[in-house]
Amino acid sequence: MSRIELDGLTKVYGSDVVAVDDIDLTVKDGEFVTLVGPSGCGKTTTLRCIAGFETVTDGRIAMDDREITAEPPYRRDVGMVFQSFALFPHMTVEENVAYGMRVADRDFSDTEVDDRVTEMLAMIELPGIEERMPSQLSGGQQQRVALARALALNPGALLLDEPLASLDEKLRKQMQAELSRIQKDLGVTTVFVTHNQEEAMTMSDRIVVLNDGEFEQVGSPDTVYHEPESIFVADFIGKANVFRGSVTGGEEGVVDVDTDTGVLKATADDRLDAGTDVGVVVRPEGISLERHETEDAIGDGGTRANVTAGEVNLVQMLGGTVEYRVYTDAGTELIVTTQAGEQRATPIERGDRVRVSFAAERARALSIESIVENRVVDVRPEIEAETGS
């Protein structure tokens, strides 16, 4: 298994389409790294550069300590699973899986090939389908065969381009687990591409959030979810409530932000000067709800930070959690989730008046650059419209 190093990787299509812009990434031996990002952000391009299907415009690619930037695809030690699976339609499953061995410089004996094919089909839990044609397989089966084919030669790294995108919800969940299991069993270095953030969260050791050909953030699923470094990341990974405002003051990693909802206290990693435009990001599960029957001012006179009132617009049961949409008096819509088991004397229902509050530790102030604003519009137009500015 190998380490993959991308060093200043840049790919420009034609003269002005910058698909990948100067990215640095080291995928450790045996690591599962996921590239996520909106459509057109350069995920496929990055993968195709690693596989050798694109000539890079600038930068270098290395596997272990071997530079492969200029190597043709057939001399790189990577296996790839395409989104379309790309199984050879004129070959049986066996011929597909054995293809790499058949074209290899090294001569594999027939028994060697047979054994390996049997072993691979056992690994994907589809023994005995050797003689079938790809057209006689279901989507999930084709997906597994494509995986077996990519892994048959024991490549140093595995590249997967949205392999689960064409599967239905249930099958996708199943294949996620399957894929994780096989990856862990073999310990193969894996770069996985998806635009499904949930898939990225559940499967990866590390997530790379790409936007417009550049990295927004690289980190563990946990870090990326709980400590997003930009509003884009907060918005793209999981659900997020964003309050726009500007910094009025603060101390010791906590800043005061003046927003439509009042003054909010939020944590901030960097020093944010007074007057900086920021977005205060709060995850839906970071907010708590209480019944609030009276029409008058909230709690202690409406001056306390991070508290506001509103009306419940929508209540949805989502498996283990309940999601509320709260329309606040300040005119924004918030998403709040609670554990379904959390018992209340009287359940909160649609139309109820509620008090909404969150701790400063659950809120993060992230500076808004003008470019980021536009990106937010691209991804979640409804949030942009709701939070206003």
Next chain:
Amino acid sequence: MAGETETETPYTRDRSESSGRLRGWLNDRSESIVLGYPLAMLALFFAVPLFLLIATSFYPKPSGEYYQVGFTLEHYRRLFTVPLYFRRLGFTVALSMATAFGCLAIGYPVAYTLARMDSRLRRRVYITTIVSTMWLTYIIRSYAWTVILSKNGVLNEFLLTIGAIDTALSLTPGIWALAIGMTYVFLPFAILTLYSSINNIDPELEEASKNLGADRFQTFRNVTVPLSKNGIYSAWMLVFILALGAYIVPRLLGKPAQWTLPVIIGNQSLNNLNVPFGAALSIAMMVVVIVILVAGYELLGLGSEEMAGAGGGTDG
């Protein structure tokens, strides 16, 4: 109000009933209508002429007339006893096969390049150029080659200038001129047929092959060619059939000894007024062609299920 509804109701009912009756009539006969049209067209343009051709080949040929209705095996006896005709037939088939292979050899790389071209604009320009050569009549294009290949033509001048030859070659009419002319004339058909077949192959399949360690040649042999098998066969067959029927090109670029069967059929029918013998020659040619095509189809195992998706659209 009431009056209106009363007058309207019977009218609507009447209309819906009559349209229902028409629909019923159509439904009952939909199958025969749907099948009837192509069958009628086939009969009109294929079966009837074929039948007439077969019938004519058995008509006696009195001197001074085209034919006389009757029955004789004389033409077939002549066909089988005079070796010239089978030799001509053999030559025609061989020339057409060679032309078809030549068109494949030249056409495949061109078609592949076209199909894998990034720029749509450039691709369109090339295809239009290729198609536009087909607008010119065979006569003009064959004459163009006569000019190029003639004793003081461009080719000879070029070869003389670079010192490759000492005296001008006499190429036209001749077998090389004929082969070049035939290949040139039918090349666009091969390119277009192959292009649409190769274009149907997902480039990701070739990438998958390379990803698995196959170099360019292995990928071409193991993936590209097998997946364009139908297109290759269609292109070959199309050129082969067109070449068999070629009349003008052999006539203009070949010596009389290299005239193909269609030229002889033309001479028989038009100069010797022997239409029945021309018909018999045509039938002999048709039988040979059908045998070759069916054998080829079976031999290559075409039309099998897994091939259907790849390049099946070009099945001619």
